Amino acid sequence: MASQTWLVYAIAAMLLFSVGNILLKVGVGKLNLDDFRASPIVLVAVVVLVALLLGLLATQTNIVVTTETLGIGVAFIVFAVAGFILLLRAVGEGQIAIVTAVLSLSTVVVAILSVVFLGDKFSYKELVAMGLAVASIIALVV
Numbered sequence: 186m187a188s189q190t191w192l193v194y195a196i197a198a199m200l201l202f203s204v205g206n207i208l209l210k211v212g213v214g215k216l217n218l219d220d221f222r223a224s225p226i227v228l229v230a231v232v233v234l235v236a237l238l239l240g241l242l243a244t245q246t247n248i249v250v251t252t253e254t255l256g257i258g259v260a261f262i263v264f265a266v267a268g269f270i271l272l273l274r275a276v277g278e279g280q281i282a283i284v285t286a287v288l289s290l291s292t293v294v295v296a297i298l299s300v301v302f303l304g305d306k307f308s309y310k311e312l313v314a315m316g317l318a319v320a321s322i323i324a325l326v327v
Contacts, residue, residue, distance in 0.1 A: 203285075210281040213273055234262040283325055290322055 238258045275284045293315045299305040307315075 206276070206281055206285050209272075210276050213277045231262055231266060234265065235259075238262070286322055286325055290319065293318055 235258075272284075272288070275287075296305070296307060296311075296315055300307070
């Protein structure tokens with residue numbers, strides 16, 4: 186049987202993110218999002234993420250930084266920062282349990298994108314599970 190340590194890591198990350206989401210809701214509740222100005226936060230976030238990316242690259246051996254990998258890294262940073270800004274707005278205005286449930290649909294979106302861009306294939310059972318996930322979120326928000 187293949188090692189299942191990835192599952193332990195994933196469950197631990199899920200638990201940490203769950204606690205983090207509760208802390209985020211408490212923290213965002215103390216902000217006035219009507220006066221929220223994204224540009225300073227975006228600038229700080231981009232600088233931090235670029236520094237982290239460069240630090241990661243600097244500590245790894247045998248990593249060649251090409252224009253393509255740098256572009257992918259920058260695109261990741263842009264999407265991550267934009268997503269985080271929208272997450273702050275959603276958490277500030279909505280119930281944290283419902284917001285995170287909607288966010289969990291990223292799994293389904295990743296699956297769809299992996300089919301389109303990476304050629305992944307899913308079994309009938311996996312497709313049904315994804316459909317049920319979407320249906321459950323629709324039931325929560327409608």
